[in-house]
Amino acid sequence: MAPKHDNDLEVTDPGSEKTLGYISEFSNGIFAFAITLLILDVRLPADTSKADLGSALLSLWPNYLAFLISFFVIGLFWSAFIRLLREIIRSDRTFIFLLLMYLLFIVVIPFSTSLLSLHLAPISAVVYAALMACAGYTQNIIRVYATRNYRLISKKHSPQSIKRGIRLGLIMPVWFTVSIAIAFFSALGAQISWFLFLIVYSLLWRFTKDKVLV
Amino acid sequence: MAPKHDNDLEVTDPGSEKTLGYISEFSNGIFAFAITLLILDVRLPADTSKADLGSALLSLWPNYLAFLISFFVIGLFWSAFIRLLREIIRSDRTFIFLLLMYLLFIVVIPFSTSLLSLHLAPISAVVYAALMACAGYTQNIIRVYATRNYRLISKKHSPQSIKRGIRLGLIMPVWFTVSIAIAFFSALGAQISWFLFLIVYSLLWRFTKDKVLV
Amino acid sequence: MAPKHDNDLEVTDPGSEKTLGYISEFSNGIFAFAITLLILDVRLPADTSKADLGSALLSLWPNYLAFLISFFVIGLFWSAFIRLLREIIRSDRTFIFLLLMYLLFIVVIPFSTSLLSLHLAPISAVVYAALMACAGYTQNIIRVYATRNYRLISKKHSPQSIKRGIRLGLIMPVWFTVSIAIAFFSALGAQISWFLFLIVYSLLWRFTKDKVLV
Amino acid sequence: MAPKHDNDLEVTDPGSEKTLGYISEFSNGIFAFAITLLILDVRLPADTSKADLGSALLSLWPNYLAFLISFFVIGLFWSAFIRLLREIIRSDRTFIFLLLMYLLFIVVIPFSTSLLSLHLAPISAVVYAALMACAGYTQNIIRVYATRNYRLISKKHSPQSIKRGIRLGLIMPVWFTVSIAIAFFSALGAQISWFLFLIVYSLLWRFTKDKVLV
Numbered sequence: 001m002a003p004k005h006d007n008d009l010e011v012t013d014p015g016s017e018k019t020l021g022y023i024s025e026f027s028n029g030i031f032a033f034a035i036t037l038l039i040l041d042v043r044l045p046a047d048t049s050k051a052d053l054g055s056a057l058l059s060l061w062p063n064y065l066a067f068l069i070s071f072f073v074i075g076l077f078w079s080a081f082i083r084l085l086r087e088i089i090r091s092d093r094t095f096i097f098l099l100l101m102y103l104l105f106i107v108v109i110p111f112s113t114s115l116l117s118l119h120l121a122p123i124s125a126v127v128y129a130a131l132m133a134c135a136g137y138t139q140n141i142i143r144v145y146a147t148r149n150y151r152l153i154s155k156k157h158s159p160q161s162i163k164r165g166i167r168l169g170l171i172m173p174v175w176f177t178v179s180i181a182i183a184f185f186s187a188l189g190a191q192i193s194w195f196l197f198l199i200v201y202s203l204l205w206r207f208t209k210d211k212v213l214v
Numbered sequence: 215m216a217p218k219h220d221n222d223l224e225v226t227d228p229g230s231e232k233t234l235g236y237i238s239e240f241s242n243g244i245f246a247f248a249i250t251l252l253i254l255d256v257r258l259p260a261d262t263s264k265a266d267l268g269s270a271l272l273s274l275w276p277n278y279l280a281f282l283i284s285f286f287v288i289g290l291f292w293s294a295f296i297r298l299l300r301e302i303i304r305s306d307r308t309f310i311f312l313l314l315m316y317l318l319f320i321v322v323i324p325f326s327t328s329l330l331s332l333h334l335a336p337i338s339a340v341v342y343a344a345l346m347a348c349a350g351y352t353q354n355i356i357r358v359y360a361t362r363n364y365r366l367i368s369k370k371h372s373p374q375s376i377k378r379g380i381r382l383g384l385i386m387p388v389w390f391t392v393s394i395a396i397a398f399f400s401a402l403g404a405q406i407s408w409f410l411f412l413i414v415y416s417l418l419w420r421f422t423k424d425k426v427l428v
Numbered sequence: 429m430a431p432k433h434d435n436d437l438e439v440t441d442p443g444s445e446k447t448l449g450y451i452s453e454f455s456n457g458i459f460a461f462a463i464t465l466l467i468l469d470v471r472l473p474a475d476t477s478k479a480d481l482g483s484a485l486l487s488l489w490p491n492y493l494a495f496l497i498s499f500f501v502i503g504l505f506w507s508a509f510i511r512l513l514r515e516i517i518r519s520d521r522t523f524i525f526l527l528l529m530y531l532l533f534i535v536v537i538p539f540s541t542s543l544l545s546l547h548l549a550p551i552s553a554v555v556y557a558a559l560m561a562c563a564g565y566t567q568n569i570i571r572v573y574a575t576r577n578y579r580l581i582s583k584k585h586s587p588q589s590i591k592r593g594i595r596l597g598l599i600m601p602v603w604f605t606v607s608i609a610i611a612f613f614s615a616l617g618a619q620i621s622w623f624l625f626l627i628v629y630s631l632l633w634r635f636t637k638d639k640v641l642v
Numbered sequence: 643m644a645p646k647h648d649n650d651l652e653v654t655d656p657g658s659e660k661t662l663g664y665i666s667e668f669s670n671g672i673f674a675f676a677i678t679l680l681i682l683d684v685r686l687p688a689d690t691s692k693a694d695l696g697s698a699l700l701s702l703w704p705n706y707l708a709f710l711i712s713f714f715v716i717g718l719f720w721s722a723f724i725r726l727l728r729e730i731i732r733s734d735r736t737f738i739f740l741l742l743m744y745l746l747f748i749v750v751i752p753f754s755t756s757l758l759s760l761h762l763a764p765i766s767a768v769v770y771a772a773l774m775a776c777a778g779y780t781q782n783i784i785r786v787y788a789t790r791n792y793r794l795i796s797k798k799h800s801p802q803s804i805k806r807g808i809r810l811g812l813i814m815p816v817w818f819t820v821s822i823a824i825a826f827f828s829a830l831g832a833q834i835s836w837f838l839f840l841i842v843y844s845l846l847w848r849f850t851k852d853k854v855l856v
Contacts, residue, residue, distance in 0.1 A: 247461055
């Protein structure tokens with residue numbers, strides 16, 4: 001019933017369900033941890049006096065902006081990831097390897113966010129956009145790997161819905177790739193473009209009703 | 215059997231149970247992480263000498279107070295959240311979006327706690343109270359969304375218990391909203407009001423026996 | 429079948445199993461987080477030169493000692509906690525409240541460990557011993573609450589094994605209470621006493637074979 | 643059916659499955675947390691000016707290298723650990739004790755990584771290699787303990803696959819032991835040897851198809 005592929009071994013492995021449980025605990029832990037770490041960069045300078053508290057809080061706006069964008073970017077990656085993960089019914093070694101590559105880019109998000117909070121310069125925005133794009137592409141590579149010939153998913157999904165899922169999964173990384181051009185001119189401009197993208201994307205996602213695998 | 219609503223698609227989705235499992239791992243991870251992060255702000259100044267250790271430990275009392283309040287506030291949010299989550303039997307996109315909004319305010323708690331530990335000023339207390347109130351209101355919005363027309367919950371709950379649950383869910387955020395007025399005059403006064411509130415609320419919650427959905 | 433008690437309501441609540449799952453995710457997350465946070469205090473001073481690296485690493489021995497003790501203390505608390513948790517078959521509000529009190533002392537461990545790493549003074553050791561004792565007593569209070577009249581556990585346990593479990597659960601906190609006296613004279617002496625205790629206790633635990641609820 | 647051993651008590655304990663669930667939540671939480679903590683050491687100096695941002699980012703290369711190596715080392719330990727854990731069908735006290743020893747070395751990885759990021763000296767590399775080797779040996783001790791006489795695993799595994807699994811499990815720690823010699827001469831040389839090892843090992847692991855318990 002399962003199609004032939006390199007890792008036929010694990011297809012019938014009864015431990016696969018357990019493995020998927022460990023993968024879910026580990027990945028959700030990393031997502032939860034990375035999203036909470038973001039707040040550590042929203043912090044007043046140690047030498048703030050009580051009199052300056054109000055203005056010091058206002059002057060943290062680049063930190064608030066970077067925090068909010070990264071919070072919703074991780075949230076978006078997480079919600080796309082769990083929608084993919086719940087369709088996966090077996091695991092193999094390549095899947096775990098690709099997953100680690102993907103989680104690498106998720107773990108790096110607190111670093112690039114911190115970079116952007118501290119130095120609102122084009123180079124920070126370029127680094128941020130490039131890393132986000134890599135995270136998105138890697139997520140889509142996992143999707144392609146898992147769905148190709150129903151390697152790790154059930155046969156109940158139609159080829160059309162799988163293809164459409166892969167196409168839709170490209171929207172986010174392509175947007176971040178395009179925004180690298182904006183970032184070269186203005187870090188703030190790039191941030192605004194990401195912010196608008198997140199709002200539009202969330203609304204589209206919210207009101208999309210077709211049965212795609214996304 | 216399930217009432218009609220916008221996301222009818224996911225109502226019958228067999229992956230919904232898995233999704234709820236991921237949501238629980240992710241949310242519990244964030245709660246666990248945010249509550250443990252609080253301790254990082256309880257810390258002696260680096261230049262404390264051994265001779266001053268006792269008095270330095272005593273002079274940390276604003277940090278202990280802020281830590282204790284936030285610990286029990288997060289604990290209270292968590293216990294209310296898991297009581298809501300265990301009634302939820304399906305998930306949809308709006309629910310995940312609202313959940314992320316709610317977790318945003320939970321993640322921010324270590325920041326507002328740190329603000330209050332370092333600067334016991336009215337503005338810190340106003341920010342703290344406002345953020346806690348937002349967290350509470352967002353939790354209640356999730357409750358309203360999930361229970362309206364039995365959207366995400368089972369039909370076994372009576373309309374009376376649902377309404378009562380929503381009313382009781384307002385107590386905490388309304389209290390924090392009211393305390394903003396106190397905070398304008400005295401940060402310490404506001405903290406004492408929260409502390410008393412937590413004690414009274416815990417006792418009430420402990421001895422409430424009616425079958426409300428809270 | 430279940431004995432009468434204040435929270436009869438929740439005894440038959442079908443959501444109880446879900447709640448126990450959330451409690452396990454949240455508590456295990458806090459334990460995992462607190463035990464990993466300990467390593468953040470094992471850190472070379474920022475101004476260490478390459479030439480002094482070896483001696484700087486050796487001079488960190490109070491940090492290694494404090495780290496090792498706290499690692500195994502948390503490990504011991506965790507292993508005792510999961511042995512208790514796995515016997516619990518229902519949850520109620522008092523249990524969740526007591527659990528939060530217990531987790532409060534677990535969350536505080538990185539603070540008291542850091543105190544002891546930085547200042548090897550009697551007062552640090554007294555604070556450490558007192559907090560550990562509180563954690564142990566609170567864990568035993570949970571045990572008493574859960575087992576009294578089979579409130580939250582199954583009836584398969586004999587009254588003898590329950591009583592014996594409660595007595596054995598007192599060993600650790602009583603030891604830390606006693607060690608407060610040592611701590612007043614010597615912080616290092618207290619640490620050595622804890623270290624020896626941990627070794628003896630682990631060996632005893634390893635070779636104990638009777639069917640007690642510990 | 644289960645072979646006789648010291649902890650016969652727990653073999654038939656119905657709570658064993660629950661215990662394995664807690665072990666999995668706790669261990670996966672520690673792995674997720676330790677791997678995410680690594681990013682905290684990739685951080686620009688506080689006094690970096692905007693003009694120097696590009697060169698400052700490039701000069702962080704020892705941090706990137708140390709981060710990448712440790713990320714994949716933890717990833718590799720994790721994937722080996724979950725493959726072992728999924729075969730384990732009972733738990734006993736010695737297993738929990740060995741598990742804590744193993745997790746100790748995992749928790750220490752952020753420290754040794756930080757050491758190597760800040761001071762690219764032979765002594766850092768020796769410490770790093772020795773700690774990684776210890777982690778690997780401890781993992782293999784768990785494997786030997788769990789599989790000896792089918793103590794904690796099912797009888798479906800052939801003695802050949804078990805023996806082969808133990809032999810393969812030695813590759814990584816032996817490599818780190820050998821690399822201590824390289825580390826004495828050059829920290830960078832040792833890092834390059836680990837990096838090459840990780841690539842070769844991942845490829846081998848990816849293309850190994852035999853049914854060994856690894």
